[in-house]
Amino acid sequence: MTTGLWELVLKGIWVTVQLLVLSGLLAAAVAFVVGMARTHRLWIVRFLAGFYTEVFRGTSALIMIFWVFFVLPVAFGWQLVPLWAGTLALGLTYGAYGAEIVRGALNSVDPAQREGGIALSFTPWQRMRLVLLPQAVPEMIPPFSNLLIELLKGTALVSVMGMGDLAFSANLVRLALQESAEIYTYILLIYFVIAFLLTRGMRGLERKLKAGLGKPVGRTPEQELRRPETTAVGAGGAS
Amino acid sequence: MTWDWGAVADFMPRFWDGLLVTLQILVLGSLISFALGLVWALLMRTPTRWVRWPVGVVTEFIRNTPLLVQLFFFFYVLPEWGLTWSALTTGVCAIGLHYSTYTMQVYRAGIEAVPAGQWEAATALNLPVRHTWTAVILPQAIRRVVPALGNYVIAMLKDTPILMSITVLELLGEARLFSQQNFQFTEPLTVIGVAFILIAYPASLLVRALERRLVR
Numbered sequence: 001m002t003t004g005l006w007e008l009v010l011k012g013i014w015v016t017v018q019l020l021v022l023s024g025l026l027a028a029a030v031a032f033v034v035g036m037a038r039t040h041r042l043w044i045v046r047f048l049a050g051f052y053t054e055v056f057r058g059t060s061a062l063i064m065i066f067w068v069f070f071v072l073p074v075a076f077g078w079q080l081v082p083l084w085a086g087t088l089a090l091g092l093t094y095g096a097y098g099a100e101i102v103r104g105a106l107n108s109v110d111p112a113q114r115e116g117g118i119a120l121s122f123t124p125w126q127r128m129r130l131v132l133l134p135q136a137v138p139e140m141i142p143p144f145s146n147l148l149i150e151l152l153k154g155t156a157l158v159s160v161m162g163m164g165d166l167a168f169s170a171n172l173v174r175l176a177l178q179e180s181a182e183i184y185t186y187i188l189l190i191y192f193v194i195a196f197l198l199t200r201g202m203r204g205l206e207r208k209l210k211a212g213l214g215k216p217v218g219r220t221p222e223q224e225l226r227r228p229e230t231t232a233v234g235a236g237g238a239s
Numbered sequence: 240m241t242w243d244w245g246a247v248a249d250f251m252p253r254f255w256d257g258l259l260v261t262l263q264i265l266v267l268g269s270l271i272s273f274a275l276g277l278v279w280a281l282l283m284r285t286p287t288r289w290v291r292w293p294v295g296v297v298t299e300f301i302r303n304t305p306l307l308v309q310l311f312f313f314f315y316v317l318p319e320w321g322l323t324w325s326a327l328t329t330g331v332c333a334i335g336l337h338y339s340t341y342t343m344q345v346y347r348a349g350i351e352a353v354p355a356g357q358w359e360a361a362t363a364l365n366l367p368v369r370h371t372w373t374a375v376i377l378p379q380a381i382r383r384v385v386p387a388l389g390n391y392v393i394a395m396l397k398d399t400p401i402l403m404s405i406t407v408l409e410l411l412g413e414a415r416l417f418s419q420q421n422f423q424f425t426e427p428l429t430v431i432g433v434a435f436i437l438i439a440y441p442a443s444l445l446v447r448a449l450e451r452r453l454v455r
Contacts (some may be wrong), residue, residue: 055436058435059439060435062400070424070425074424155305156306160404167305184308184311191304195303
């Protein structure tokens with residue numbers, strides 16, 4: 001491979017990383033807002049949040065991407081820049097999976113903690129911020145780590161829309177060289193390295209957060225079997 | 240925003256064709272992933288690390304890289320190696336392989352969740368290794384993993400549209416073809432989006448019910 005082609009791949013990595021960071025931030029915001037809304041005391045808020053999660057987890061990420069790229073401009077007249085369209089579709093979809101993780105972790109906090117908050121006459125928001133979240137967030141890290149890897153894999157989907165990410169650069173190189181085994185092997189390796197770094201980073205974060213709570217790192221087989229699935233709809237959650 | 244029911248009616252025959260292909264991919268892909276996942280899980284329990292290590296690395300690699308790129312890899316590289324499969328066969332094998340690395344973890348967790356006493360009892364009864372697995376461990380493990388496997392079937396359903404990228408005409412492929420021929424994007428894409436929700440949501444309720452019944 002020539003240096004020109006490697007430059008293409010480097011640009012692809014940059015687009016993939018940008019997309020990963022932006023959609024990751026959007027997904028995290030959506031996950032926390034919707035996940036906390038699902039534990040709200042008003043049924044209508046819980047219902048709307050539940051409806052959102054079921055709809056966005058029910059349909060496929062690729063169909064969402066097609067929808068944002070093709071239907072939004074025609075139906076509502078919103079033509080988004082490809083990067084933002086991709087961010088929107090991925091962030092909303094993976095945010096819905098994240099919301100399930102947030103809900104499961106909030107529900108798995110010992111009920112006595114919530115009752116303690118009520119006894120101390122904390123407002124609901126104070127209870128969430130000072131009592132529930134500090135205990136629930138460390139529990140969320142391992143499933144969030146899995147979800148982040150799913151999101152990384154999801155970013156490859158935007159290449160179907162012609163966005164110049166890592167997977168798209170592979171196609172360009174394949175067309176230039178008329179040879180595919182080498183370039184696809186490199187691209188898969190690059191994805192693997194990115195995923196490996198992300199996993200490592202999340203594991204470090206988990207260690208740091210759990211150090212303050214005195215909880216063991218890692219999960220038991222029981223948790224593994226009933227973990228809130230990162231890609232499937234309607235898994236029971238950690239509740 | 241304009242909604243044209245005529246376009247929906249025109250799209251429906253293609254929709255059923257696409258649905259058939261999607262379900263075909265789902266069933267065959269699931270079967271491959273269930274079988275292969277069990278093989279990986281059992282290989283990961285062999286005593287020699289010369290088996291465990293390579294299997295662990297390969298499955299980790301497949302699990303952490305995008306299905307889309309793997310599909311392209313198989314679609315373009317296999318013919319270079321002299322294997323000319325149809326797009327559908329390639330896609331089914333790739334998606335089955337990809338998901339087998341997930342089901343493998345489910346099986347592993349299921350096997351680990353079998354109480355140690357069962358292993359000890361099998362040893363005490365002097366059962367041969369094969370019988371220990373087929374008569375004692377696996378029946379108990381499989382029962383526990385069914386709901387988790389069901390979740391991955393639903394996940395796989397939502398990954399089938401990716402096969403469109405290697406020219407398989409499943410639901411999304413049909414919808415895209417229709418929209419390009421008729422310049423109507425809103426209707427077919429919305430119809431298949433809704434169809435996915437209508438299939439995935441009841442399926443997830445079913446899995447939840449299974450979970451309540453089988454995992455106690």
